[in-house]
């Protein structure tokens with residue numbers, strides 16, 4: 001087993017350091033405060049060839065894997081500049097099109113998305129179904145001319161109002177009519193600006209540059225050429241996106257935790273109270289040391305999950321553990337770091353408290369940690385399903 005990164009992987013991991021020389025945490029926060037997509041930063045990432053990390057080279061990408069996408073995100077987060085659009089659009093969206101798209105879809109969507117000309121969002125969550133995706137009610141009814149009409153609504157869809165395309169999870173067969181509850185799902189690629197789609201921003205308390213939207217579909221017209229994968233067999237496609245998003249959260253949280261702790265150690269070693277640097281006090285050292293240990297463990301399992309994914313091995317257990325371990329560790333790391341700053345931790349000038357909402361958010365999204373633990377209980381430990 002080799003824990004060393006290749007030269008190329010190290011370069012990808014260190015990209016965040018280079019990017020943050022121009023687009024630093026302060027820049028990211030300015031966009032987050034305004035709830036405005038950091039277009040300049042995203043364009044730079046695309047120009048440098050990092051949006052299409054997982055897209056094959058013939059479609060404008062780099063042809064690399066989950067490990068590289070993870071390292072990219074870990075490196076960005078370690079500089080305090082996480083980009084959710086790289087999770088939702090670049091990883092979930094583009095990877096699925098690379099794997100399940102028709103040749104025409106790949107040609108149509110991938111090169112432009114890799115170059116930053118267009119962006120994708122991903123619409124799963126519904127107001128009534130919530131975590132229970134099986135209860136998806138957004139329907140795509142077949143019409144006599146072989147097309148479909150989409151009706152229903154989604155909630156919390158990141159970037160829906162600004163992105164160009166949306167991958168929408170629908171039911172072409174209702175749960176009642178489907179043989180198995182996972183049958184009857186169909187994914188469509190739709191134009192976000194098409195007639196029949198309306199997006200309304202949802203004000204959220206957390207400061208992030210990417211805005212969330214309620215999305216309403218009213219007889220949205222789509223054709224067979226817009227189906228991603230196969231009609232009624234979309235759950236398989238959806239399932240394919242689940243592990244990557246969890247693995248990526250593992251990488252992002254490891255990076256965020258290191259960012260917070262890096263800031264805290266620098267501050268604590270410098271700030272003198274009672275004639276000694278506060279960093280000398282064990283009360284501050286031990287929570288940081290524990291958090292550091294948790295973060296490095298979470299980072300390891302995230303890398304293991306990515307490594308398994310790239311080898312085509314089943315990695316549900318590792319992906320879920322990575323997501324859980326890293327999001328919990330990141331919250332502990334931010335909390336331990338915040339303590340070092342005393343009152344300054346709560347000021348906008350130091351911006352430490354501002355790291356917390358993102359770390360905490362990632363305990364709840366893309367799948368809440370309770371469902372992650374449910375997965376581990378049921379599928380890894382072999383205990384009865386609790387819900």
Ligand SMILES: Cc1cc2nc3c(=O)[nH]c(=O)nc-3n(C[C@H](O)[C@H](O)[C@H](O)COP(=O)(O)OP(=O)(O)OC[C@H]3O[C@@H](n4cnc5c(N)ncnc54)[C@H](O)[C@@H]3O)c2cc1C
Pocket residue numbers: 088121122123124125126129130131132155156157158159204212361364365366367368370371374387
């Ligand atoms: C900032 C942000 C960005 C988002 N971006 C997107 C996006 O781009 N696309 C998208 O489709 N969705 C997106 N979401 C939605 C997000 O994925 C959901 O909010 C999340 O999955 C939880 O679903 P819910 O809000 O319906 O919670 P609910 O399903 O109502 O669950 C509420 C809580 O109940 C508990 N719970 C539920 N079921 C169980 C169970 N069986 N066992 C134990 N506990 C349980 C959990 O603690 C859970 O947090 C986003 C949300 C936010 C806040």
